[in-house]
Amino acid sequence: MIRRVLATAVAAAVTAPVVLLSAAPALAAEKPAARTQESKPTLEELRQAVELAxxxxxxxxxxxxxxxxxxxxxxxxxxxxxxxxxxxxxxxxxxxxxxxxxxxxxxxxxxxxxxxxxxxxxxxxxxxxxxxxxxxxxxxxxxxxxxxxxxxxxxxxxxxxxxxxxxxxxxxxxxxxxxxxxxxxxxxxxxxxxxEEQPDAGCVPEPRLTAGLTGLPEKVVGGTTHTFRLRLTNGTGKKMDEVYPYAAVHAFDAKGLKKLDRHLELEWSTAADPRWRDLDLLDATPVGSLEPKASLDVRLRLKVDADAPAGQGAVYVSAQYADEDGSCGGYPDLDQHDFRIVAKAGTSGTGGGTGKSDGDKAPQGGTGTTQQGGSSTTPVTTTGGSATGSLAATGSSDALPTVALGAGAALVLGAGAVFAVRRRTTAPDA
The missing domain is CATH 1.10.287 (Helix Hairpins)
Known part of the structure; x- marks a missing residue:
């Protein structure tokens, strides 16, 4: 549910109202007929089917x-x-x-x-x-x-x-x-x-579970690797039994027309398990419990292909939790941390310059959600069903790549693994 709300907010922030209005009749026409809904088996019938099976x-x-x-x-x-x-x-x-x-x-x-x-x-x-x-x-x-x-x-x-x-x-x-x-x-x-019957499944927004990045550079050069940190902080007064981080990377060229995602690779590891793993496993993997007012870090590693053209990129982060009693929730925002992609000298991409690889060195300095290296945070917040936030205000001289990144936020939300609500509802029926 949290993912769906965020996706709607991001899409609304980067889509013209006239497009939304013109799409409404088509969506209404595609809505299943009432008799189709009524013909679905009841929960009791489904439980009986499970028992028989x-x-x-x-x-x-x-x-x-x-x-x-x-x-x-x-x-x-x-x-x-x-x-x-x-x-x-x-x-x-x-x-x-x-x-x-x-x-x-x-x-x-x-x-x-x-x-x-x-x-x-x-x-x-x-x-x-x-x-x-x-x-x-x-x-x-x-x-x-x-x-x-x-x-x-x-x-x-x-x-x-x-x-x-x-x-x-x-x-x-x-x-x-x-x-x-x-x-x-x-x-x-x-x-x-x-x-479907209880889409929220008891999950609630929890803004005091924060996800902040430190160490993400302001610009990255083709052929380099950068290691930074995602810090999860439990600002509540109760323990969170399982915490699930979420991160994604998305990028467009300098004109905001061509996706550059294939040139970027984001991996993660933790102190408990230092192996670098594919990002797809991140938000499907609990990284531990969080005591009240405590924090834990997840290391992220961004690899940029040597032939990556110049453009604008962003790392999106959020977090969720699930407790043993069945309650769950998550950070209600998707924070956007921007960086600039500089083409490696000698390549066909716009720009140039050189850059040193950070390798596997852990980022130094900064805690909580303070931004390092000049990166900015552009959260999308849902309030009363409307989207707020400034997806275009990222400091870029060209708004097109930034707007494209805002639209990309909707894509990365839908592309990740299922949030805590889905984890809770897939548990055996009591």
Missing amino acids: QKEYDTAVIAVRGAITFLEEGLEEETYPTKAAVIETKKAAEAAAKAKTEADQAVADAKAGLDAATTDEEKATAQTALDEAEKAAREAAEAKTAADTKAAEARTAHDDARVAQARKIGLLQKARDEAEKKLADAKKALADAKD
Whole structure:
């Protein structure tokens, strides 16, 4: 809500009234019909949908777990039919193999007896013993082959049972994933409905939560890097459980016609986590709590491309908070801190000059919201639904880039991550 109010204020400050008036009929024509609004499900219906989706998801999770447990344990129980068959046929195959080995040895012994016989009677007796041993060996070999075949078939049947169970797990996992998506959609629909019904969600403007810049230079040169500081101060008498800073950078060329944002990169870090991170993560990341009358700093680093043309830029800052009890709010202004972009000597951009890189050196001097290096602050404040502030009064000799930067404020407001109101309404429904 805070972001939407600010965006409206900035847009109103830089847009001609006639444009707003001419847009009104078109906006009215695009407004959804009343019956469409009435057809939307109620909050109670959405809550019931969430409860039903949660039950379906829980059931699906349990089914997946059970199927996996059965695959890993149930199918390997000795009493399970296919496993029992594997065990039984394996034992039979081992016994048949042992019988064949003994039969083969009997044949060998009978042949040795025949060779040792000297009389006709002994030879006849030994030949009979050999014939019987060879017959028994053939039967043992056939029995072993049959036993091996049954053992192989039993193993195949058991493997087939495992494959079938694995396929069942895959289907159950797919059903679980679909149930999870359905649950997420139901929760989102409920959260969106709550946000539409209570857009403020308990969030209030809090001008005593201030966001000030120190160390931003009056001008930056192409190919340089500048490190400065965003200081957040809790001027209230109560602790703020989670504080979310907000910063954005926007720039136009000297004529105010061409955006130069692609030539600028803004990063941030904190003392607790000194890694330089992308700006997109800043206002989605709480940087800690703030005790009453206390402050904390966020380091910002502005990188300017070497081929950046001359122009006018601005860094926009604000802050929000969210408490554990569900209350939230934020600084009701978007402060604009201007700087001039000077093209690097030898480039095609207007202007020139040289500049030293500040590198990663932390800014020195100044606290609170005192401006360093000659930068100016141009807040946009909403009062009674109207926008006040001087977006054009930035000290530039050419008002066009400055007005463009004012319009850019509306863009950077809408481009950032969601404020504390959105964070609070996405919490689980109590």
